[in-house]
Structures are given as structure tokens and as C-alpha cells.
Amino acid sequence: MRRAIVVVLDSFGIGSAPDAEKFGDQGADTLGHIAAACARGEANTAERSGPLKLPNMAALGLFHAHRDATGSVAEGVNLPAPLEGAYAHAREISSGKDTPSGHWEIAGVPVRFDWGYFLDKTDSFPADLLENIVREAELPGVIGNCHASGTEIIARLGEEHLQSGKPIVYTSADSVFQIAAHEEHFGLERLYALCETVRELLAPYNIGRVIARPFNGDDSASFARTGNRRDYSVEPPSPTVLQKLADAGGEVVSIGKIADIYAHCGITHKVKASGHDALMDATLAEVARTANESADRPTMIMTNFVDFDSVYGHRRDVPGYAAALEHFDARLPELMAALNDDDLLLLTADHGCDPSWEGTEHTREYVPVMVRGGGFNPGPLGERGTFADIGQTLADFFGVDAMQDGNSFLPQAA
Numbered sequence: 001m002r003r004a005i006v007v008v009l010d011s012f013g014i015g016s017a018p019d020a021e022k023f024g025d026q027g028a029d030t031l032g033h034i035a036a037a038c039a040r041g042e043a044n045t046a047e048r049s050g051p052l053k054l055p056n057m058a059a060l061g062l063f064h065a066h067r068d069a070t071g072s073v074a075e076g077v078n079l080p081a082p083l084e085g086a087y088a089h090a091r092e093i094s095s096g097k098d099t100p101s102g103h104w105e106i107a108g109v110p111v112r113f114d115w116g117y118f119l120d121k122t123d124s125f126p127a128d129l130l131e132n133i134v135r136e137a138e139l140p141g142v143i144g145n146c147h148a149s150g151t152e153i154i155a156r157l158g159e160e161h162l163q164s165g166k167p168i169v170y171t172s173a174d175s176v177f178q179i180a181a182h183e184e185h186f187g188l189e190r191l192y193a194l195c196e197t198v199r200e201l202l203a204p205y206n207i208g209r210v211i212a213r214p215f216n217g218d219d220s221a222s223f224a225r226t227g228n229r230r231d232y233s234v235e236p237p238s239p240t241v242l243q244k245l246a247d248a249g250g251e252v253v254s255i256g257k258i259a260d261i262y263a264h265c266g267i268t269h270k271v272k273a274s275g276h277d278a279l280m281d282a283t284l285a286e287v288a289r290t291a292n293e294s295a296d297r298p299t300m301i302m303t304n305f306v307d308f309d310s311v312y313g314h315r316r317d318v319p320g321y322a323a324a325l326e327h328f329d330a331r332l333p334e335l336m337a338a339l340n341d342d343d344l345l346l347l348t349a350d351h352g353c354d355p356s357w358e359g360t361e362h363t364r365e366y367v368p369v370m371v372r373g374g375g376f377n378p379g380p381l382g383e384r385g386t387f388a389d390i391g392q393t394l395a396d397f398f399g400v401d402a403m404q405d406g407n408s409f410l411p412q413a414a
């Protein structure tokens with residue numbers, strides 16, 4: 001059985017992309033700026049201190065890939081030798097720097113069309129759209145209607161939401177319509193139903209995602225988002241490598257928000273988990289389960305580690321991001337130990353979100369590609385011109401029809 005484990009470290013960029021200027025992101029470097037802050041003693045907390053310690057990803061070529069993407073070795077880092085993984089830096093050709101674009105391109109389907117965006121910072125949504133939502137969902141109204149950071153807006157408007165019963169609607173530089181509502185007062189199922197209604201009403205606007213952002217707590221000091229976030233994505237424009245593998249009878253396992261991001265297309269088994277430890281535990285459990293139950297089926301397990309992005313990147317929390325990386329890295333040996341030599345382990349990211357950058361948005365960056373097992377020898381795989389090289393490599397590995405985009409970097413003899 002051929003088996004690939006694809007791990008997406010959400011927002012783990014390794015240096016600004018050649019087209020970063022277009023996004024106002026020239027100079028952004030998620031990994032480099034975290035490493036620099038750590039090396040300078042600016043990311044010391046009760047949880048962590050000193051230079052950034054990622055020995056396991058370093059051995060897979062993380063810092064080599066970062067050096068190749070930026071032209072210099074990250075501050076406070078010694079490049080390890082010998083390496084245990086094959087590595088590359090990959091650039092994105094999709095028009096946006098959002099999560100679905102990044103993931104779909106990883107799966108071999110770049111997004112060449114332009115998403116719709118709500119560009120106005122205030123009064124962001126068209127009045128007739130909001131009127132239709134209020135009428136269809138029988139709401140007392142909506143509040144927010146602006147660009148916002150999701151934690152800031154529940155602190156600012158959460159109490160008004162509780163008093164009025166009006167959900168909070170907001171957007172960002174991404175193609176999103178986000179809805180925050182209190183899990184108990186408004187109701188979680190009611191929030192999900194509202195998101196489905198909005199998804200339908202957004203059909204003319206070409207918006208990538210509606211996102212349910214449930215929170216709990218009693219007042220603005222205690223409001224906190226829960227793990228019950230749900231994304232309602234449109235479907236990828238053509239079959240991804242996940243769909244090709246599922247159509248060929250393979251097992252495609254989604255862990256975390258993967259299924260939501262691919263609009264549930266090409267997924268044969270879904271596991272929900274919230275928080276990085278739970279996501280790693282679920283990944284280990286699926287590695288064990290598929291070794292037994294799916295031993296005769298080609299299998300792909302794909303996990304998204306979202307907290308890098310939503311808890312640390314967007315919140316511009318450098319020490320928090322550093323600690324989360326170190327924690328992930330410390331658990332990586334558990335995953336590697338659970339795999340056979342034939343299993344292909346691939347680590348990558350979907351975009352950047354430099355926690356030292358201005359604003360709260362994603363950053364247009366190269367992402368790392370780190371590969372171990374599956375016939376790969378340690379060493380460089382060179383610059384990859386599109387994330388779709390990953391999808392093409394997976395298609396090659398599984399022997400399904402080639403993708404339209406991307407060049408496989410699977411070793412010839414593998």
C-alpha cells in the first residue's frame with residue numbers, strides 16, 4: 001500500500017515571494033522574523049526562551065529551504081548536517097494568499113480566477129445582501145459590517161450581540177464572510193444554519209468562504225472563540241489530487257479543517273480535532289488505523305495545524321508562534337516513528353502570516369516543502385515554481401492521472 005501523510009502548518013511562510021510587492025508584503029518572513037526575535041531574546045516567556053529550537057524540522061531541511069528562499073540563514077540558527085529529509089521552497093501562483101487557494105494549489109489546482117472581495121473597511125457588505133440575509137434567516141439585524149480581527153471584534157461588539165441577538169458579521173483582505181455569534185445565547189446549530197443561508201445568498205459574489213466563528217464567555221473580558229469554527233467553502237474549480245485518489249478507490253483522510261477547505265470533495269474519512277495536540281493525536285491515530293483497516297488501499301492522510309495561523313499569526317503573537325512551532329517540532333518524532341520507510345511524509349504550508357508584520361492579514365511568502373521517506377533521498381529539491389508541484393508529486397506517487405499543473409519531484413526510481 002502506498003501511503004502519504006501531508007501536514008499543512010497553516011501560515012508557516014519562509015520569506016516573501018517574488019510577487020509579494022503586489023500584496024504589500026515585500027520583506028515579510030514568518031519563520032525568519034520569529035527566529036530573529038528568538039535569537040535577540042525578544043520572545044522569552046514563561047513558556048519558552050532563547051533561540052528558536054526546531055531540531056526535527058531543521059533535520060528535514062527547514063532552515064535550508066528558508067536560506068534558499070531568502071538568501072540568508074535565519075538568525076541564531078546553525079544549519080544541521082547531515083540532513084534526514086528532502087527540502088524545497090515553493091511559490092504560489094494562485095491569485096490570492098488565502099487558505100483555500102493555498103490548499104487547492106497544494107493539491108494540484110491553482111486558483112487562477114479572482115475571488116470576490118468586500119474591499120470597503122466599513123459598511124463592507126452590500127445593503128441588499130444584508131437585507132436578504134436578515135429576511136431569510138429571520139434575524140433582528142446584524143452588527144459589525146466591517147473589516148476586523150476576529151478576537152478584537154467579539155471583545156468590542158460581543159456584549160451588544162448578547163443584548164440585541166444580532167450576529168456579528170465581518171470580513172478581511174481575504175475572500176470571506178465571517179459570522180461571530182455566542183454559542184449558547186445565539187446557538188451553535190443556529191449559527192451553522194445561518195452560515196448555510198449566507199453561503200447560498202453569496203452565489204453572485206464569488207466569495208471563497210463563509211466562516212462560522214462561535215464564541216463563549218460572559219462579557220468582553222471573557223469572550224473567547226471555541227473550537228467549533230466551521231468553514232463553508234465553494235468547491236475547487238477542478239478535481240484535486242484528493243478527488244483523483246478517492247475516485248481511484250483510495251482512502252483520503254481529513255484531519256481538522258481539511259474537509260471544510262476542500263468543500264468535502266475527495267474526502268473518504270473525516271476526523272475533527274481542535275488544538276495542535278489533539279490534531280497530532282488524531283493524525284497518529286489515523287496512521288495506526290489505516291495501517292490495519294486500509295492496508296490494501298492507497299491512503300492519504302492530510303492534517304491542517306490551524307493554530308499557527310488563527311491563534312498566533314493573525315494575532316501577531318511572535319512568542320506564541322515560536323512556542324507553538326517548538327511544541328509541534330517536539331512531537332514530530334512521534335509521527336515519524338509511526339511511519340514505515342515507504343510512507344511518504346510531507347510537511348508544507350498554505351501561505352504566510354508573519355506575526356511581526358503590520359496589520360493582521362496573511363503575507364505572500366514562499367512555503368517550505370519537507371519530505372521524508374517514500375523513496376526520497378535527503379537533499380535539495382530546488383525552487384518549486386508552484387505549490388502544485390506537491391499535488392503533481394502526490395499524483396505520481398499514487399499512480400493516478402497527472403494533474404494539469406505542476407511538475408513532479410518524485411525520485412525516478414520511487
Ligand SMILES: O=P(O)(O)O[C@H]1O[C@H](CO)[C@@H](O)[C@H]1O
Pocket residue numbers: 099148149150151171172173174175176178211213310314360
Ligand atoms: O481575524 P480572524 O477572525 O481570525 O480572521 C482571519 O481568519 C480568516 C480565515 O483564515 C482570515 O480571512 C482572517 O481574517
Ligand SMILES: [Mn+2]
Pocket residue numbers: 010011098099102309350351
Ligand atoms: Mn491558512
Ligand SMILES: [Mn+2]
Pocket residue numbers: 099309310314353362
Ligand atoms: Mn488565516
